[in-house]
Amino acid sequence: MKKFKKGMIILLSTLVILGLVTVLVLQLPTFGGTASGARLERIKHSPNYKNGTFQYPLETPMMNPESSWFKLIAAYFKPTEGREPERPLPSVKTNLKTLTGTEPVLVWFGHSSYFLRVNGKNLLVDPVFSGRTSPFQFVGSKAYPCTEMYGADDFPELDAIVISHDHYDHLDYDTILKLASRTKHFHVALGVGSHLERWGVKPEAITEYDWYEAGKISDDLQLTATPGRHFSGRGLKRGQTLWNSYVLKTPTQTIFLGGDSGYGPHFKEIGEKYGPFDLALLECGQYNMMWHYIHMMPEETVQAAKDLKTEVLMPVHWGKFTLALHPWKEPIERMTKKAKEVQQPITTPRIGELVQIGGNYSTERWWEGY
Template identity: 60%
Template sequence: MRLLRRSMYVFLGLIAVLAVVTVLVLQLATFGATPAGDRLTRIGRSANYRDGHFRYPIETSMMAPGVSYWQLLMKYLRPVANREPTKPLPSVKTDLSRLEADSAGANPVLVWFGHSSYLIKVAGQTILVDPVFSDRPSPISVLGTKSYPGSNVYTVDDLPAIDVVVITHDHYDHLDYDTILKLIPKARQFHTALGVGAHLARWGVPESAIHEYDWGEGGPAGRGLTLRAVMARHFSGRGLVNGKTLWTAFVLQAPSHTLFLGGDSGYGPHFKEIGDQYGPFDLALLEAGQYDVQWPFIHMMPEETVQAAVDLRANVLMPVHWGKFTLALHPWTEPVERVLKKAGELNVTVTTPMIGEPVVVGKTYPQKRWWGF
């Protein structure tokens, strides 16, 4: 009995230590901040915020029915062929400071940095979307998946002055603490989803530079540009609790072009609704990676990505959310190959630039299968 009691005390002690360590870790700045004050009051008025969490209109579970986290862990422990590239990715080192679009906004220019990070030059404005220039999309720099060799050829130092930083949601592969710290001196404005500004403010971004939107809301992004937040089927969170901040896609309306900046989203009827209201789109940047049948509602399968482009009435699809990190179980080139196969069936034009290779909307759409190097 004495041994049993001692073992119980040891067990409870370990639980207590783990709880203390968890609390201390969650105090790290990289986790950001929970919305409070006026920000929380505004969140509480949102029609998309119910019972203490933001929600997509259709029930959206994190996991497929019948799937347990134990099953998911076991699946992650099994080897997957070609899950990561075996040699450095090819890239183009474009001089971003000399990247120019037509001053009248005739042809936006875009440069992809891998995964969901890219720069857009349009109407004399420079827009940076979901910038992640750290080696790992993780709250702790030595933990988590590492970027592929050759994918981090750009740093914040390579960027010109930024007029607008766009953050679609607060997951670590879209909102990176170290990157934001380095961007603060060179970025004028930050446009993001409702609640995400709490993280930015904790990290030192002036409140006057933070613009937060609920779905359906928008605002000017300079020189005739408008950003409008639109619905996405996903989730949010940087700690133990999800759904306290919103996740969103954005419609970027320029004087002569309209772009869809997709962020992360599972497939749903919102794509057709957005296409009917704001389309057609000259270019749609849509997630096409980090999917699995075990979480089918929060990320799209590649075939759904192509269908989403059709729903949006996009002239050209650019698949993103692949090509830099391994966050799922599929081979690293599978997303783009499946997208191209389905696009061929549905007659959808797809552009597949290398990291750093310029895309000129309406003119130049790289289509080389560079991942077959």
């Protein structure tokens, strides 16, 4: 009996210590801030906030009901051939500071980070230039070789940074710290401003968007937030900030900035309301049937492009980090095959390659042979 009591005391003490350590760690700034005051009241009054969390209109569990966390963990320990490239990927280093003119251009940095220069304005979407998608740089998925050629110092003064949601592969603490002083304004999903303010961004430099709310980047560039089928959270609690896609409207073009999303009827609704689109950047990667509701399969990415009525589809959310179980180039192979079948035009630029929006889009299959 004495040994049993002693064992229970040790166990309880260990659990208390682990709990205290967890609480202390979650106070670190990399985990972001918590909404309060007027921001919290606005969140509570959002039509998309129900029962203490943001929700997609249709039931969207993180894990499929027939799966389990045990199966997920076991799957990650099972080797998968080709999960990462065997050698550095081909890439291009474009001098972003020397870009001039009003012709709209785009540069993709791998995964979901890309630079837009539109009507003389410099925009950066979901910038992540740390080596890992994690609250700590000693753990987590590491960027593939030759995908880290760009950093905060490579950018000109930015008119806007646009953030789709607060996951670590879309909102990076160190990157924001480095770019904040050279960015005029941040356009983010509702609630994400609490993270930015904790990191030193002034409240007047932040505009937060609920779904279907619109704002301006400049007099001739309008940004409208649209839905996604996903989730949010940087710590233990999820769904306290919103996740957005965006419609970027210029005097001559309409561009869809997709963020993260599982497939759903919102794509057709957005296409009917704001389409047709000249270009749609849609997630294509980090999927699995175990979490099918929150990330599309490549074939669904093509269907989403059709729903949006976009002229050209550009796949993102691949090519830099391994965050799922599939081989690294499986998404682009499946997507290009389906796009050919249904005659959906696509563009597949190399990382860092300059893309002229509305020009001659690259369809080079540069991943072949890797």
